[in-house]
Amino acid sequence: MKNRKMNVSAEIKRIYNGEGRVKANVALTIEGVFVIRGCRLIEGNNGLFISMPSRKNPEGEWYDICFPINNETRLRILDTVTAAYEKALQSHDATAETTEGGKQAVA
Numbered sequence: 001m002k003n004r005k006m007n008v009s010a011e012i013k014r015i016y017n018g019e020g021r022v023k024a025n026v027a028l029t030i031e032g033v034f035v036i037r038g039c040r041l042i043e044g045n046n047g048l049f050i051s052m053p054s055r056k057n058p059e060g061e062w063y064d065i066c067f068p069i070n071n072e073t074r075l076r077i078l079d080t081v082t083a084a085y086e087k088a089l090q091s092h093d094a095t096a097e098t099t100e101g102g103k104q105a106v107a
Helices: 071-098
Strands: 008-016 022-030 034-044 047-051 054-056 062-064 103-105
Touching: 008 071, 022 071, 034 071, 047 071
Parallel strands: none
Antiparallel strands: 008 022, 008 103, 022 034, 034 047, 054 062
């Protein structure tokens, strides 16, 4: 099972225009049977990264409620989300002239 590559797909739910660091909201589907909503594609100091859904504990600290447990899986997810984001941006740019506001939903 270790050598098997996990099937991950990404759906860009919303693209954020403007100066903010959050570039998109993303839903991940793993193996076609498990969905993770509330992921975000973020522009960090060292490039794009995926922020997983998180919660605040009673001490006020944030923690991820789900996350990849190894770097290979994290990179696979990032590559999948980045490719979906680039494709959504191309579609978004084609329709940007007809939309207003700082947000654009992408189906």
